Amino acid sequence: MLxxxxxxxxxxxxxxxxxxxxxxxxxxxxxxxQKVLWLTKDxxxxxxxxxxxxxxxxxxxxxxxxxxxxxxxxxxxxxxxxTTGFVIENNQMVAMQVLIYRETHGWEVRYPFFTDQFxxxxxxxxxxxxxxxxxxxxxxxxVNALTRLSRLALHLHKEALAQ
Amino acid sequence: xxLQLPRKxxxxxxxxxxxxxxxLFLLSLSLTGLALNHTEFLKLDQIQIQSSVxxxxxxxxxxxxxxxxxxxxxxxxxHLDGQLFYNAAPLTSGSQxxxxxxxxxxxxxxxxxxxxxxxxxxxxxxxxxxxQLPYSILTAVGTTIxxxxxxxxxxxxxxxxxxxxxxxxxxAAYNVAPxxxxxxxxxxSNTLLEAFQGGGVSLYRVLLDLHAGRLxxxxxxxxxxxxxxxxxxxxxxxxGGWLRKSRxxxxxxxx
Numbered sequence: 001m002l003x004x005x006x007x008x009x010x011x012x013x014x015x016x017x018x019x020x021x022x023x024x025x026x027x028x029x030x031x032x033x034q035k036v037l038w039l040t041k042d043x044x045x046x047x048x049x050x051x052x053x054x055x056x057x058x059x060x061x062x063x064x065x066x067x068x069x070x071x072x073x074x075x076x077x078x079x080x081x082x083t084t085g086f087v088i089e090n091n092q093m094v095a096m097q098v099l100i101y102r103e104t105h106g107w108e109v110r111y112p113f114f115t116d117q118f119x120x121x122x123x124x125x126x127x128x129x130x131x132x133x134x135x136x137x138x139x140x141x142x143v144n145a146l147t148r149l150s151r152l153a154l155h156l157h158k159e160a161l162a163q
Numbered sequence: 164x165x166l167q168l169p170r171k172x173x174x175x176x177x178x179x180x181x182x183x184x185x186x187l188f189l190l191s192l193s194l195t196g197l198a199l200n201h202t203e204f205l206k207l208d209q210i211q212i213q214s215s216v217x218x219x220x221x222x223x224x225x226x227x228x229x230x231x232x233x234x235x236x237x238x239x240x241x242h243l244d245g246q247l248f249y250n251a252a253p254l255t256s257g258s259q260x261x262x263x264x265x266x267x268x269x270x271x272x273x274x275x276x277x278x279x280x281x282x283x284x285x286x287x288x289x290x291x292x293x294x295q296l297p298y299s300i301l302t303a304v305g306t307t308i309x310x311x312x313x314x315x316x317x318x319x320x321x322x323x324x325x326x327x328x329x330x331x332x333x334x335a336a337y338n339v340a341p342x343x344x345x346x347x348x349x350x351x352s353n354t355l356l357e358a359f360q361g362g363g364v365s366l367y368r369v370l371l372d373l374h375a376g377r378l379x380x381x382x383x384x385x386x387x388x389x390x391x392x393x394x395x396x397x398x399x400x401x402x403g404g405w406l407r408k409s410r411x412x413x414x415x416x417x418x
Contacts, residue, residue, distance in 0.1 A: 058282070
């Protein structure tokens with residue numbers, strides 16, 4: 001059996017809301033192709049502009065079927081990475097879902113009242129989102145992390161399709 | 164109805180012994196409090212403490228805990244207290260390596276919950292954690308009969324493709340060789356320790372933790388709590404002693 005993704009670790013501090021493998025399965029009709037986006041110097045520079053910091057790593061894996069891509073990305077909210085899944089088609093965000101949450105505060109970002117705001121988002125001028133994301137009191141750092149990640153996912157989608 | 168206070172001698176005895184017992188703590192509380200109140204003037208946050216005794220209190224491990232391994236022929240990979248270092252330069256956080264698979268173009272460091280892919284120069288290509296791996300906890304790294312790496316876990320054994328993107332279940336025989344450590348030179352150990360400990364701990368941090376008693380853990384915090392209670396009792400006994408004196412009936416001078 002070929003493994004693409006599988007079960008999350010059973011660390012006690014991790015809250016696994018959806019297995020990454022399940023997220024990929026439910027994001028596509030049929031089996032998507034797993035691909036890798038190698039980060040060139042230019043891509044890294046543009047990612048820095050989007051993310052506000054250097055991205056550590058030289059490649060990012062993603063899943064693609066026709067013009068739809070899915071990304072599973074990590075970003076630190078306060079001290080721990082938040083693992084989030086993004087589905088993008090025609091440069092528009094189709095879905096955003098928090099998969100694994102490891103911080104002690106700010107877990108409210110997993111709820112649809114927050115994640116639904118990301119549906120239909122596009123990257124506008126200067127790599128900014130075309131709509132404002134409403135924050136959640138007490139979860140500012142997590143909200144900021146997910147907003148940054150959504151910009152990154154939209155940007156990576158463009159880069160991947162361009163390559 | 165008048166308040167019955169203990170005898171003045173009793174109050175003063177309590178006051179004296181409690182004052183003596185808590186003097187050291189109260190002195191520490193006062194001096195650190197004074198210093199912390201003038202942090203900017205004293206530049207406490209700019210003074211770094213590098214004493215091994217203090218660093219030890221903050222769990223900053225010493226050089227004895229460094230485990231080093233050979234990677235990419237002549238380079239070294241070191242592990243110290245949850246941090247990995249490539250040629251003494253910080254690489255990423257991670258637990259102790261279970262296996263190092265040198266390859267071209269990708270070398271892999273396998274820990275219990277992570278695979279860290281590196282270039283031949285030690286640059287991170289990608290870090291994969293257990294949420295994207297076919298197992299929860301890796302127990303060992305072995306090699307197949309045809310010398311391919313095999314990842315061994317309680318969930319099964321796995322081999323990967325050349326790009327380390329996909330994993331296949333592996334059920335045939337394999338060998339496991341223990342990961343051998345290498346000795347780091349003193350200069351490399353010192354460089355690594357410096358990278359791990361940064362500039363040390365700021366004096367501000369140390370004084371703040373001394374003030375709260377946190378520097379000495381649970382015992383220190385309890386001692387500072389008791390000191391705070393001692394201040395209340397000292398104030399009470401001081402006022403009590405004074406009241407006891409002032410209530411003594413004045414005797415008229417005998418002529």
